[in-house]
């Protein structure tokens with residue numbers, strides 16, 4: 206089994222900063238430290254309402270980071286314009302709903318199909334690697350590859366992580382994810398997994414074959430308060446090696 210790469214999502218460093226409207230803690234400093242501590246990439250989600258990461262964070266991090274920057278964004282005209290200007294290494298397209306606390310589900314690949322396809326085409330023309338954040342279902346995987354021509358999919362792991370956390374039965378959901386990964390891998394899509402991962406769920410899911418990348422944010426940043434950022438990154442790296 207090959208090593209899974211660790212993408213560190215630093216959105217919630219910005220959440221803490223924004224709670225006081227000051228400039229500390231600085232997401233750029235978090236990005237550079239994560240890079241130093243062994244992260245394989247950095248993820249930031251520029252939300253429409255800028256509740257955590259803002260445009261200036263994106264600019265600064267994109268100009269200073271040596272490892273790849275993964276920009277999560279909703280498929281909108283505004284975000285496309287920003288992505289084409291900033292030219293991050295990766296873009297992960299995610300659904301966005303202003304009232305949600307976090308990204309609640311995968312993209313609806315049946316909605317605004319031509320618009321979404323056109324966004325992906327424009328990003329790919331700029332050589333930006335495109336990933337679609339989707340639920341682990343076969344139809345969406347086939348569409349991601351053959352209709353949208355995306356490079357990768359990121360499977361929303363929120364549901365299984367919640368089951369694992371609450372000590373509920375998760376085998377059915379794990380099988381669903383396993384089947385989804387196998388289909389995606391067979392048709393040539395790179396597979397990422399993200400949302401809600403902690404040490405326990407990352408360990409369980411990392412046993413599945415063909416996962417190339419985990420994207421982990423909230424738990425990692427929260428755990429860093431008690432155990433340190435370097436230690437939290439190292440723990441995840443040990444789990445997914």
Ligand code: PXP
Pocket residue numbers: 214216250277297299307308338359398399400401402420421422423424
């Ligand atoms: N992957 C995607 C596409 C996401 O939208 C998020 C949340 O911003 C994550 C991964 C990270 O999830 P968490 O913060 O729960 O680790």
